[in-house]
Amino acid sequence: MNNFAIEVSGLRKSFKGQAALNGLDLNVPAGSISGFLGRNGAGKTTTIKILMGILKADAGSAFVFGLPITPGANLIDIHRRIGFVTEEKELYPTMTVEQIIRFTRPFFPKWRDDLEQRYMRMFDLPARKKIPDLSKGMRSKLMLLLAIARGAELLILDEPTDGLDPVAVEDVLREIVSLSAAEGITVFFSSHQLEEVEQIADRISIIDRGRCIVSGSLDDLKARYQRLNIVLREEPRSPVQWLDGAEYVRQEGRTVSILASRNVTALAEQARSLPGAQVEAYPVTLKEIFLDHVRGN
DSSP states (O other): OOOEEEEEEEEEEEETTEEEEEEEEEEEETTOEEEEEOOTTSSHHHHHHHHTTSSOOSEEEEEETTEEOOTTHHHHHHHHTEEEEOSSOOOOTTSBHHHHHHHHGGGOTTOOHHHHHHHHHHTTOOTTSBGGGSOHHHHHHHHHHHHHHTTOSEEEEESTTTTOOHHHHHHHHHHHHHHHHHHOOEEEEEOSOHHHHHHHOSEEEEEETTEEEEEEEHHHHHHHOEEEEEEOSSOOSSOOOOOTTEEEEEEETTEEEEEESSOHHHHHHHHHTSTTOEEEEEEOOHHHHHHHHHHHO
16 A cells, blocks of 8 residues: 655756756655745745646656646545645635635535634634735635645645734644644645744744755654754864764864764764863754755755
């Protein structure tokens, strides 16, 4: 049995000769909440658009629910099983909130009336207001309602909390976790809000320059990585050749900061062997892992 909701292998896409994806490999386990992180222009939105069949890859393969992303029956079946929130938050401008819900409902046989009513109340959506009159936050809420109420097995969310106030953000994050836990829905979402990702995700993929540079369980990543802060008695005359496991080293005068992914004890002992060195080890946050990898890459 296939345990991945999304499988991507060697995905490539260029625009006017500029590579947006450069051999991307990515797996999203079924039932997981997977955060998809990267700088602007790293390739996140391009990846999502290929998964939705909006863009066609130049090379490589992409599967959703074990089905290849190709035009035709496969794509129709995939779309019926996916809830999608775009970064642009675009909706039919001539419709009201009530009309767009009524328009969308018949396309999805598994539509959940209970979730529709729940989110209308929770998000305080104005049923008779037209789409152009909604704030960006309100459009985000409406798109989440349309994505979730259709009975989706997979939610693909591009900046889902964009424009939301702190209370609404907490409501949305809580609902995502609740849906995934109670109904086994897979969630694949991109966000620049690293604290939000760390709050709900159980898996992380970091993309930079069109390639995946870090991927795995968030708990495993945080357990594996540590920060070594080293204060030297005097600045070394030549660069120190640090042991294997020192992923990223930053030195400013007598102060050295190392992001270590393995051999932490050996690296700490190496540091203590330097004359007068003071060494402290700290756990790291997702933000530190992200920033050091992206800057180093």
